[in-house]
Structures are given as structure tokens and as C-alpha cells.
Amino acid sequence: MAEYMILICEDESAYATATPDVLRQVMEAHNRFSEQVAETGGKIIEGRALQPTSTATSIRGDVVTDGPFIETKEAIGGYYLVEARDLDHALQIGKLCPARFGGVEVRPIMVFG
Amino acid sequence: MTESPRPGAGADVGAGQGAGEVSAAVADAHRREWAFVLAATARVAGDLDLAEECVQDAYAAALTAWTRQGVPNSPGAWLTTAARRRAIDAKRRDRVLRAKLPLLIEPLPPVAASAPPGAGEAEEDEVIPDDRLRLIFTCCHPALAREAQVALTLRLVCGLTTVEIAQAFLVAEPTMAARVTRAKKKISAARIAYRVPAPAELPDRLDAVLTVVHLLYTTGHTAPGGDNLVRADLVDRAIGLARMLRTLMPDEREVAGLLALILLTDARRATRADPQGRLLLLEDQDRSLWDRSVIAEGAALVPWALRGGRPGRFALQAAIAALHAEAPSYAQTDWPQIVALYDALLRVWSSPVVALNRAVAVAMAQGPAAGLAQLGELEAGGRLDAYRYLPAAKADLLRRLGRWEAAARAYRDALALTDNAAEREFLARRLTEVTGPLQRAE
Numbered sequence: 001m002a003e004y005m006i007l008i009c010e011d012e013s014a015y016a017t018a019t020p021d022v023l024r025q026v027m028e029a030h031n032r033f034s035e036q037v038a039e040t041g042g043k044i045i046e047g048r049a050l051q052p053t054s055t056a057t058s059i060r061g062d063v064v065t066d067g068p069f070i071e072t073k074e075a076i077g078g079y080y081l082v083e084a085r086d087l088d089h090a091l092q093i094g095k096l097c098p099a100r101f102g103g104v105e106v107r108p109i110m111v112f113g
Numbered sequence: 114m115t116e117s118p119r120p121g122a123g124a125d126v127g128a129g130q131g132a133g134e135v136s137a138a139v140a141d142a143h144r145r146e147w148a149f150v151l152a153a154t155a156r157v158a159g160d161l162d163l164a165e166e167c168v169q170d171a172y173a174a175a176l177t178a179w180t181r182q183g184v185p186n187s188p189g190a191w192l193t194t195a196a197r198r199r200a201i202d203a204k205r206r207d208r209v210l211r212a213k214l215p216l217l218i219e220p221l222p223p224v225a226a227s228a229p230p231g232a233g234e235a236e237e238d239e240v241i242p243d244d245r246l247r248l249i250f251t252c253c254h255p256a257l258a259r260e261a262q263v264a265l266t267l268r269l270v271c272g273l274t275t276v277e278i279a280q281a282f283l284v285a286e287p288t289m290a291a292r293v294t295r296a297k298k299k300i301s302a303a304r305i306a307y308r309v310p311a312p313a314e315l316p317d318r319l320d321a322v323l324t325v326v327h328l329l330y331t332t333g334h335t336a337p338g339g340d341n342l343v344r345a346d347l348v349d350r351a352i353g354l355a356r357m358l359r360t361l362m363p364d365e366r367e368v369a370g371l372l373a374l375i376l377l378t379d380a381r382r383a384t385r386a387d388p389q390g391r392l393l394l395l396e397d398q399d400r401s402l403w404d405r406s407v408i409a410e411g412a413a414l415v416p417w418a419l420r421g422g423r424p425g426r427f428a429l430q431a432a433i434a435a436l437h438a439e440a441p442s443y444a445q446t447d448w449p450q451i452v453a454l455y456d457a458l459l460r461v462w463s464s465p466v467v468a469l470n471r472a473v474a475v476a477m478a479q480g481p482a483a484g485l486a487q488l489g490e491l492e493a494g495g496r497l498d499a500y501r502y503l504p505a506a507k508a509d510l511l512r513r514l515g516r517w518e519a520a521a522r523a524y525r526d527a528l529a530l531t532d533n534a535a536e537r538e539f540l541a542r543r544l545t546e547v548t549g550p551l552q553r554a555e
Binding site: 085088 | 254256303310314
């Protein structure tokens with residue numbers, strides 16, 4: 001098994017304007033996702049949602065600035081660290097990951113030594 | 114006492130073979146067996162770079178060994194054994210270094226113990242598995258960019274050097290080398306498994322493989338730039354790959370469809386340009402020069418590729434190519450049937466290029482005005498803005514309608530988008546033809 005990071009990239013404004021009903025659906029989708037991952041034989045090691053980029057602070061050198069490192073319409077809003085057999089399995093998990101206002105990026109975790 | 118040379122010792126050379134004969138045998142084995150040898154070695158090496166290195170060494174060693182011992186009955190098996198032995202040695206030598214980025218290999222299904230007792234080393238007697246499908250599916254994995262899939266397939270499956278691949282695609286060699294290295298690194302780092310996909314994912318994954326082979330064919334068929342219309346080496350590689358897939362996946366209809374499509378198109382290769390290298394359209398080609406045996410081979414695959422369930426895009430394109438190849442003349446082609454096949458093709462593969470070809474068929478079945486109307490819709494769609502064959506097709510229909518001025522404009526638009534010298538020459542010639550009547554009218 002290997003570890004992959006699933007980065008959830010979505011349009012933040014869609015969440016800002018979403019109705020409570022939509023937000024509830026998103027939560028349900030994420031809860032279902034954990035079960036689905038287990039069904040594929042994979043495992044979620046950790047998963048977190050991030051506060052929006054309006055709360056981000058960037059540091060380059062020693063200059064501290066308000067806002068994210070790069071301003072984009074779609075930003076990373078959360079992640080899952082998962083365990084999968086190989087890339088195909090990780091992509092299968094990535095396809096199940098809820099991201100209705102964008103998509104996900106699957107990145108292998110680097111192994112040292 | 115020194116041993117004096119036996120009389121006739123020079124005849125020992127006769128045990129081996131002449132240098133020319135041996136290097137021809139090695140070159141032949143390179144062309145025919147590279148994929149088999151590399152694929153089987155990759156499984157042992159567990160790393161594509163190491164596998165390539167070992168296979169290259171094995172081919173180099175073959176030159177000396179075969180000169181001494183004669184060309185073996187099964188060059189592929191000889192090369193595979195030699196390459197696999199090198200891989201095993203190399204892995205023993207630096208286990209740590211190679212263990213870092215292993216190629217993911219599925220365990221082999223248990224094989225019934227068939228080796229006779231008292232046989233030599235297992236590695237000598239092992240039945241060499243045919244891993245060529247694993248290799249090509251790994252090269253064409255959807256997580257790799259299309260251009261990387263193409264480069265890896267040529268490099269690993271066909272055994273071309275990076276220089277050759279760079280030349281084929283008119284790319285600088287360092288660019289191509291970086292592309293190949295990056296792709297190989299992703300295979301290891303992201304753990305792209307060295308395996309044939311499971312049945313559920315097979316249709317999509319197979320489509321990627323077929324697309325790569327078809328792209329190689331079309332790139333060779335009409336080189337993207339340069340002076341020659343056809344790049345024969347790429348065409349031959351593509352035909353070789355399609356035949357290989359057909360042998361390895363005899364039950365896949367789209368594989369049969371792709372091979373049929375390539376054969377039926379390639380049977381016309383000799384007539385696509387005149388002796389001066391000028392492009393000839395289908396309607397102007399000398400049909401008596403088409404390769405009838407290749408057409409027969411391709412056409413025989415078509416019914417098989419079409420049958421059972423909804424046919425795929427390669428089967429439908431092959432069916433269209435077969436109607437062209439078997440028609441006695443351009444005018445006597447079954448155009449209504451071709452339009453119907455394009456309709457079916459658009460249902461499985463909604464592409465503006467397919468719609469363009471359909472419009473051309475409509476023009477033949479129902480007249481140029483009907484075709485032109487279809488092209489107008491495509492133009493308005495805007496998805497073919499940079500596609501040189503749209504203004505070229507439009508120009509041709511306008512020319513048929515005698516609308517010289519509009520035709521000339523369209524030919525100029527097409528020229529502005531075309532780099533291939535033979536195609537440019539053709540368009541320029543047509544432009545002169547349609548501006549002729551204009552000048553006379555002035």
C-alpha cells in the first residue's frame with residue numbers, strides 16, 4: 001500500500017452562497033465517502049477541511065501578506081490523506097471524493113530512504 | 114610444449130556466421146522482439162530504466178555471441194534470458210538503490226510445476242511470459258499526457274531511440290528526453306501498476322492504447338511538417354503495433370477495427386501523391402494501384418469488428434474506409450451508406466472532425482450545396498477554427514459550385530493553416546485554378 005494526498009480544489013464562492021440544504025448534502029457526501037473508500041479496500045488516514053482563502057496569510061522570505069499564495073478561482077479547500085494499492089486504486093478513490101464545485105488532484109506522497 | 118594450431122582451425126569461424134548475417138539477425142530481432150524482450154525483463158528488473166539497460170546490453174552481447182555460436186533458433190528467448198539474467202545480477206549488486214522506485218508488478222498466478230526433475234536453474238527453464246500487453250497499457254496509462262504516452266510507446270514498445278522519436282515528432286532531442294524521463298519517473302513515483310487493466314476499466318484503457326497507435330499512424334501518414342507527405346517508419350511502427358494488439362487481444366472488436374482502418378487507409382499509400390510528390394485527392398487517385406491484398410485483409414476484419422452490440426469508433430471508421438477502398442470509382446462510391454456510417458460514428462464519437470467528414474459525404478450524396486450548408490453550421494460552431502481541412506473542404510465545394518471568389522478566399526484560409534509542403538502545394542495549385550476563371554471574367 002502507498003499513500004496519496006487527495007487535494008480538493010473548489011470554487012470557494014460557491015460555498016459562500018450555498019443554501020443550508022446544499023451544505024448538508026456536501027456533509028452527507030463526505031460521510032458517505034469514508035464508507036466508500038473502505039469498500040474499495042483503501043483507507044483514509046486523515047481528512048480535513050480548510051477555512052476559506054480569505055483567512056489565509058502568506059509568507060515569502062520574511063514578508064507577511066494577507067491572502068493565499070496564489071489567487072485563483074478554485075482553491076484547495078480540504079484534503080484527504082489515503083492509503084491505496086497503486087495509482088489506479090488512488091484514482092478510483094479520487095473519483096469518489098466529493099467536489100461538486102470543482103475537482104480533486106491526486107498526488108503520491110514521497111517516500112524517503 | 115606449446116599446442117600447435119590444428120590444421121583447419123580457421124574453419125572454427127565457420128561454426129558461427131558471417132558478420133553481416135549476424136548484424137542483420139540482431140537488427141531483425143530488434144524490430145520484431147524488442148517489446149517482448151523488454152516486457153519480460155521489466156517484470157524481473159522491477160524498474161523500466163534498469164530493464165531497458167539490460168535489454169540494450171543483451172542486444173549488444175548477441176552480436177558477439179551469435180557470431181561465435183550462430184544465430185539461435187529463438188532469438189527472442191535468447192535475448193530475454195540474457196537480459197533477465199543481467200537484471201537479476203544488477204538487482205543483487207545494488208538492491209538498495211533499485212529498491213527506491215520499484216515498478217509495481219502483480220504477483221504471477223501460480224504456474225503448474227511442469228519443469229522436469231533435474232532440470233537446470235529455474236531461470237533457464239522458466240516459461241517466459243508474454244508481458245507486451247502490460248507494457249503497452251503502462252505506457253498508455255491515462256495519468257500520463259498523450260504526448261508522453263506516444264513517446265513511451267515508441268521508446269519502450271518499439272525500441273526507438275529518443276533521437277529517433279524526437280525526429281519523428283519534430284521536437285528537440287532534449288525536450289523529448291525530458292518528456293520520456295518525466296513519464297518514467299511518474300510511473301514509479303505515482304505507482305502506476307505494470308498490469309493489464311481489469312475488465313471493468315478495460316474499454317477506456319484500451320481506447321487510450323488504440324488512440325496512441327492511431328495517432329502514430331496519422332502522424333506518419335501525413336507528417337505534421339517537412340517535405341514528404343508520408344513518414345514510412347512511423348506508419349510501419351503503427352501497423353506493427355496494431356498487428357501485435359490484434360494477436361494479443363483477438364476478442365476485442367475495436368482492436369480489429371483499428372487494424373482494419375489502418376490497413377484500408379494504408380493500402381492507398383502509393384497513390385496519395387503523384388511521382389512529383391504532389392498530393393492527390395481520393396477522387397484523383399489511380400485505384401488500380403491500390404494494394405488489393407492489403408484491402409482484402411482489412412476488409413475481412415470489418416464485419417467482425419462491427420458485429421455484436423454498438424460498434425466502436427474504429428470499427429465504424431474502418432467500415433467507411435472499406436466502402437472507399439472497394440468502390441470502383443469516387444463517383445460510384447456508396448455515399449448514402451457512408452453518410453449513414455458517419456451518423457453512427459457521430460453517435461459514439463461526437464467530434465467536429467467527424468462532422469466535417471460527414472459534410473463532405475453529404476456533398477457527394479446530395480450535392481455540394483447540401484454539404485456546404487453543413488460546413489456552415491460547423492464554422493458557426495467555432496470548434497474547428499484552426500483546423501486546416503475545414504476551409505479546404507469548403508473551398509472544394511465552392512469550387513464545384515463555380516463560386517470562384519469565395520473558393521479562392523477559402524483556399525487562402527486553408528493555406529494560412531497548413532505547414533505540410535505537399536498539402537501546401539496542392540492548395541496553391543487549386544487556388545491558381547479558381548483564380549483563373551476570375552481573371553478571365555475581369
